[in-house]
Amino acid sequence: MTAPLLVCAADVEGRGLPSALRLGVGKVASAVSMTQALIERRPAWVLLFGVCGAYPEGHGPGGRLDVGDVCLVGEDWLGDEGVAVDDGFLPLAQLGLGSVGPFEADAGRTAAAARVLAVPVVRGATVSTCSGTDARSRALASGTGATVETMEGAAVAWACRALGVPWVQLRCVSNRTGRRAAGGWDLPRAVAGVQAALLRLQAADWGNE
Numbered sequence: 079m080t081a082p083l084l085v086c087a088a089d090v091e092g093r094g095l096p097s098a099l100r101l102g103v104g105k106v107a108s109a110v111s112m113t114q115a116l117i118e119r120r121p122a123w124v125l126l127f128g129v130c131g132a133y134p135e136g137h138g139p140g141g142r143l144d145v146g147d148v149c150l151v152g153e154d155w156l157g158d159e160g161v162a163v164d165d166g167f168l169p170l171a172q173l174g175l176g177s178v179g180p181f182e183a184d185a186g187r188t189a190a191a192a193r194v195l196a197v198p199v200v201r202g203a204t205v206s207t208c209s210g211t212d213a214r215s216r217a218l219a220s221g222t223g224a225t226v227e228t229m230e231g232a233a234v235a236w237a238c239r240a241l242g243v244p245w246v247q248l249r250c251v252s253n254r255t256g257r258r259a260a261g262g263w264d265l266p267r268a269v270a271g272v273q274a275a276l277l278r279l280q281a282a283d284w285g286n287e
């Protein structure tokens with residue numbers, strides 16, 4: 079039996095779960111904390127859980143989740159690393175300056191979790207600036223093909239990949255991206271949703287092979 083190292087970004091996501099490591103919000107905080115934890119604790123695998131934004135229907139190929147929906151992120155991308163230009167955006171990779179993904183989750187554990195929970199496996203985009211306007215949300219969704227947006231997924235994945243540690247990412251939608259007033263924000267519902275999913279996985283003895 080190998081339990082994962084449970085990690086989340088914001089304190090609110092891990093409320094009531096003292097054993098979950100708080101990495102901090104955003105790419106830099108989460109990558110540094112994750113790397114430090116991987117070196118110090120040597121976990122067999124990592125389970126990142128938390129809330130996320132969902133790109134609305136019509137924004138891109140994967141827009142199909144809404145507030146309260148739970149998902150697994152099967153692959154994550156750095157969505158806003160690059161250069162903003164007059165007619166759009168040049169990703170870092172296109173400039174030959176580094177990888178922006180995909181960062182792939184542990185496929186076996188992800189598929190098994192999706193089966194237990196009966197939820198979809200989706201693509202994630204990780205950003206430094208959340209998509210709080212419709213234009214920004216549309217650009218990110220169509221540029222990445224992602225369904226959900228977070229501020230840590232690909233950063234945590236990068237750290238795990240560098241140290242050869244498998245990872246799984248479980249999220250519950252707290253808001254639709256785009257204009258904030260229309261985002262349907264419900265953080266308490268999303269925190270409750272992701273924690274309930276976590277408990278269901280633990281009860282099903284998922285991932286402990």
Ligand SMILES: O=C(O)c1cccc(C(=O)CC[C@H]2O[C@@H](n3cnc4c(=O)[nH]cnc43)[C@H](O)[C@@H]2O)c1
Pocket residue numbers: 087088103104128129130131132205208209227228229230252253254255265
């Ligand atoms: O008050 C706000 O405007 C606000 C915007 C984004 C996130 C928050 C949080 O309190 C949660 C932080 C946590 O949630 C993830 N998250 C949630 N929604 C999004 C989103 O639309 N785009 C990117 N990340 C999102 C993120 O991973 C943060 O760690 C408050």
